[in-house]
Amino acid sequence: MPVNAAHTALWPAPHASGAVDATVHVPGSKSVTNRALVLAALAAEPGWLRRPLRSRDTLLMAGALRAMGVGIEEGVGPDGSGEAWRVIPSGLHGPATVDVGNAGTVMRFLPPVAALADGPIRFDGDPRSYERPLHGVIDALRALGARIDDDSRGALPLTVHGSGALEGGPVEIDASSSSQFVSALLLSGPRFNQGVEVRHTGSRLPSMPHIRMTVDMLRSIGAQVDTPESGGEPNVWRVTPGALLGRDLTVEPDLSNAQPFLASALVTGGRVVIPDWPLRTTQPGDKLREIFTEMGGSCELTDRGLEFTGSGSIHGIDVDLGEVGELTPGIAAVAALADSPSTLRGVAHLRLHETDRLAALTKEINELGGDVTETADGLHIRPRALHGGVFHTYDDHRMATAGAIIGLAVDDVQIENVATTAKTLPDFPDLWTGMLGN
Ligand SMILES: O=C(O)C1=C[C@@H](OP(=O)(O)O)[C@@H](O)[C@H](O)C1
Numbered sequence: 001m002p003v004n005a006a007h008t009a010l011w012p013a014p015h016a017s018g019a020v021d022a023t024v025h026v027p028g029s030k031s032v033t034n035r036a037l038v039l040a041a042l043a044a045e046p047g048w049l050r051r052p053l054r055s056r057d058t059l060l061m062a063g064a065l066r067a068m069g070v071g072i073e074e075g076v077g078p079d080g081s082g083e084a085w086r087v088i089p090s091g092l093h094g095p096a097t098v099d100v101g102n103a104g105t106v107m108r109f110l111p112p113v114a115a116l117a118d119g120p121i122r123f124d125g126d127p128r129s130y131e132r133p134l135h136g137v138i139d140a141l142r143a144l145g146a147r148i149d150d151d152s153r154g155a156l157p158l159t160v161h162g163s164g165a166l167e168g169g170p171v172e173i174d175a176s177s178s179s180q181f182v183s184a185l186l187l188s189g190p191r192f193n194q195g196v197e198v199r200h201t202g203s204r205l206p207s208m209p210h211i212r213m214t215v216d217m218l219r220s221i222g223a224q225v226d227t228p229e230s231g232g233e234p235n236v237w238r239v240t241p242g243a244l245l246g247r248d249l250t251v252e253p254d255l256s257n258a259q260p261f262l263a264s265a266l267v268t269g270g271r272v273v274i275p276d277w278p279l280r281t282t283q284p285g286d287k288l289r290e291i292f293t294e295m296g297g298s299c300e301l302t303d304r305g306l307e308f309t310g311s312g313s314i315h316g317i318d319v320d321l322g323e324v325g326e327l328t329p330g331i332a333a334v335a336a337l338a339d340s341p342s343t344l345r346g347v348a349h350l351r352l353h354e355t356d357r358l359a360a361l362t363k364e365i366n367e368l369g370g371d372v373t374e375t376a377d378g379l380h381i382r383p384r385a386l387h388g389g390v391f392h393t394y395d396d397h398r399m400a401t402a403g404a405i406i407g408l409a410v411d412d413v414q415i416e417n418v419a420t421t422a423k424t425l426p427d428f429p430d431l432w433t434g435m436l437g438n
């Protein structure tokens, strides 16, 4: 394989010379953008998506839907303001090839869409995508009537032989390795002949806010969804078949990508404002208001956005992150700089994320002089004086931002392949140096 210069490049993580005081406009949510694209593509009429995130994961989603026949055009929204995509649904068809990259949302949300297309849709992606769990989606689709060739591995690469429709109906899955299995089946459910009834049979289910996001977004375009929270059975979600409306949706800022900026206020005893922080949201990043407050900050939602202030001290935390697993790398980075130990629990499934995040965080923080140990389902972090060195990212955007957080407080930290932040936040290096006033 040719050596990719971007991969080996080292980015000197800026050291903060004083308390940060900045307003940071964080681009749109990956999870909202990719759900909105799928739902708009399945709708009965065109829709608008304003302020969509433009990053590797969302451009892969848009490219895949275009390959299946969906129109996604650049434009300004109906009110004339802001960048927007106009999504024009059409008869989904193959043959087509989908590159999922290493995007969980693309590899899991699109096979059910492909089952509704007419013709074969081939799915392939980065080497890591072959290792990420997909069996829940594949097995469920087969049980619901789809034909899939996957070389019996239950993983990528695979081909979905769509026949233009899917019977649907009740299905059992074990989604303990990824909530995205549930979201994937629910998102396409309104277009299955019988809708879908998903029953999760595993002992635990991570990332519940992301399932709530799926349900909320389905309901907002006219789908009928019964959930455990709306009086249904525990662990059962039911989507009624029906047409989806074309919507005009403005994407919220990505609150998980706001994390490193908020962390900078904690680490430097400074203040950061994130404009357009939603008052009500299903994004897991909203939990940062609570977690980072417990770790020593304070926050206030004002008409300027979320104003977050660090006190100058960082406290350790004992917290179950099972609902908000994608926040783990950033919390681990802050915890490594705290005045007391931390225990992060409930995140065993992170071993199958972009990289094995528990192993990667342990190794990289320890190589800077830290004292982190892996547990069965998380990390113990005992803060120690850290020193500079190379912080490897393993093609994981959240490892890169975690390293940048540590670099604020520790001299001479170099981030290998900071360009991997393009997965969800291509502007990260510029936003980071801009925030620091460089
Ligand atoms: O549905 C989504 O948009 C996501 C769900 C979560 O996945 P897992 O349940 O696999 O952790 C999360 O970690 C990921 O970043 C985004």
Ligand SMILES: C=C(OP(=O)(O)O)C(=O)O
Pocket: 102, 103, 104, 105, 326, 353, 354, 398, 424
């Ligand atoms: C786990 C993540 O992404 P994905 O959507 O690829 O699962 C993440 O963004 O932290």
